[in-house]
Amino acid sequence: TIDTTRIFFRTKKRNYAIIDAPGHREFLKNMVTGAASASAALLVIDAQEGVMDQSRRHAVLLSLLGVKQLVVLVNKMDLVKYDAATFQRIETEYTAFLASLGLKAARFIPIAARHGDNVVTRSQAMAWYKGLTVAEALDDLVHVDNVAGLPLRMPVSDIYRFDHRRIIAGRVESGSLRPGEPLVFLPGGRSTTVRAFEDWPITKRDVVPTGASAGFTLEEQIFVERGQIAAHPSHAPRVGREFRARIFWLGREPLALGRSYRLRLGTQDVPAFVSRIHSITDADTLAATQGDSVPKDAVADIVLRTAAPIAYDLHHECPVTGRFAIEDGERIAGGGIITEEVSSSQATGKGRVTPAERIARHGHGPAILWFTGLSGSGKSTLSESVERRLFDSGKHVLRVDGDELRSSLSRDLAFTPEARAESVRRAAAVAGLFADTGAIVLVTLIAPLAADREKSRRALARHAFLEVFVDAPLAVCESRDPKGLYAKVRRGEIREFTGISSPYEAPQDPEVHVRTDQVDLAAATEQVLAAIDAAVREPREDWEV
Incomplete structure (x- = not known):
């Protein structure tokens, strides 16, 4: 068997779907796919070969996926001449191994599937076996996976x-x-x-x-x-960013501490990294070791930290939201079950925080959006709407407001051309510091001269920089006049005012151009969010685990 296959049948008691999952180690991912949705498992052991490495590995996978009901079928009994001693030796050896995993087989059944022995009818060649047939054993299983x-x-x-x-x-x-x-x-x-x-x-x-x-x-x-x-x-489920889990790793490369992966739980899809590896267990021998990475086909007890809060359950509380998959390089590379909640006080880290760690923590890279436009064009309203959407979705977002800077960091500055240039420089410096922490920074500042905005772009070249031109005709801006500034200008109370007595140089090629006199706030917000998404995260397919 290479791929998983579903076979449907029924008895007098119930309907069944047999998921035929591959046994070879090269197709373990396919076996995980089949076993993840199973209520019980029929594990087949070759009577002639006995308990092999893959037999042990399968049991480890079943324990990891939470499949508790297990019937072991010792097949090809005809090749060992229906020998009872061979069957009993396999039963004794495998029972001990299952016990080390906390598993117990409901029963062992000797069969010869080719001839139908003990599958539906009892075998005349194995009169020494007094237990149930495979069909009877299936009907005897209890439906414990009642979610x-x-x-x-x-x-x-x-x-x-x-x-x-x-x-x-x-x-x-x-x-x-x-x-x-x-x-x-x-x-x-x-x-x-x-x-x-x-x-x-x-x-x-x-x-x-x-x-x-x-x-x-x-x-x-x-x-x-x-x-x-x-x-x-x-x-309600638990909500957090860090939890302890048991995983089975199938990736081409070892699962490494601190490296960024994708975690899929239900429809949730967030970046995550391994913050701690408690132990690594060889799936064949069950020998436990320590290390900074988990090799292929090994089981590990780890702590995972996600970039944004996720909703989850412990596996024993609710299996469907207590298991997850890990993606590495757009391939499913492992899966596991959540065993324990980790409080923030238990979080650990060493050394200087790297940009890669910040991206893994936040789930996105840094970016700076510079909202420019006339007073009253809607810069603050739009940036606040974008901030709210980003914040609600778990993004690390900060807003640098020009008016707030004027009353704090830049309160010593006048409104001369030189002072305006210095105000823009300070705003860019603050935005750069915030972006260095991995944040998406929203700057709302008129910055009327194109040269000053270009200087800011060059100074912040280490980060994604998006100029957002919040555009509305002067007449529309003046009709809005949310701060009453245009009225003061018309009364002669303000002499130098951008757009009337002082020039405003509109952006010639902004990354985002929003006409607030033509679109509503919701549409404008979506326009900006789409640009952010393209800047800080590569587009990926949406799919479920």
Whole structure:
């Protein structure tokens, strides 16, 4: 077997889906794919070969994925002449190994699959075996993977906008969802109530059970985005940036301390790095070692730190949101289960903080956005909206406001051309310091002269720099006049004022050009956010784990 295959059948008791997963070590990723969604496992051992390395490795994977129900099939008994002693030797050896992992097989069954011995009917050649057949053993398994009785967990897949409605879409991974129920979306923590389900074709549902997809509207229009988990406030998942986990590593390169990876949990997709490796276990021998990296096919007890807060559960609390996958170089390279929450007081680090560590922590690189435009064009309003969106999505964002600088760092400056140039220089210096910490910095400063803005761009060349031209005609700006400055100019109370008595040199080739007299705030915000996304993070495919 190379790929995973699903085979469906049924007995008098229940329906089954057999996931045929490959056993060879080169196809362990495919086995993980199959085992991750299984309620129980049939582990096959060749009677002629006995307990091999891959038999041990499979058991380690099953324990890691939380598959607790296990039936061991000792196959090809015909090749050892249906010898009871061979079967008992394998059973004794493998039982001891399973016990070291905290696993216990429900039963061992000797079979000869080619001839059908002990598969559905009892074997005449193995009259010494008095236990159940494979079919009977399956019917004897208990359905313990009942996530329907667990708290609600619905990862948000997308938000759709139809007319005035914003429809939240996702799949209920555990629990159930009903209209009128209170919800909290994590991370973020905003709460509201389910208004109604939105189905097509039109059907009326009173409840969305575990395993079903849902689209619904909310009573209040709160900010919700892909990756958040919807839950009932009384039984919400944990939220944090650091946790302890057991992982199985399958990557081409070793899993290394401090290196940035992608963590996928539900629809959440965040950068993460290994902050600590407690132990490394050889999957074949179970020998534990210490080290700064985890080699391929090894199990490790590690601490993972994510760039932004994520919502999660401990695996024993809720398996569907207690397991994750790790991506390295756009390939799934490992997976694991969350075993323990790590408090901020337990976080450790050594030496100088590097730019790579800051990117891993924040989930993005630094950038500086310089919002320029006439007074009243909407620079502050737009930058505040962008700041809110970035902040709510877990980004490290700071705003440098020209008016605030004037009343603090630059209060000694007048409004002469030289003083204006110095004001721009100071703003650029402050923005650079903030960006050095990995932040996305939003500077709102008129900076009327193109030469001064170009000097700032050159001084900040070490970071992504985006000039945002917030453009509106002078008449529109004057009609807005949020600070009453234009009225003072017209009364002669202000002599030098940009755009009227002092020149404003509009950007000729800005990275972002927003016409605030032609688009609303929401559209303008999306325009700026798209530019930021392109600047600080390479576009990636959206998909679920």
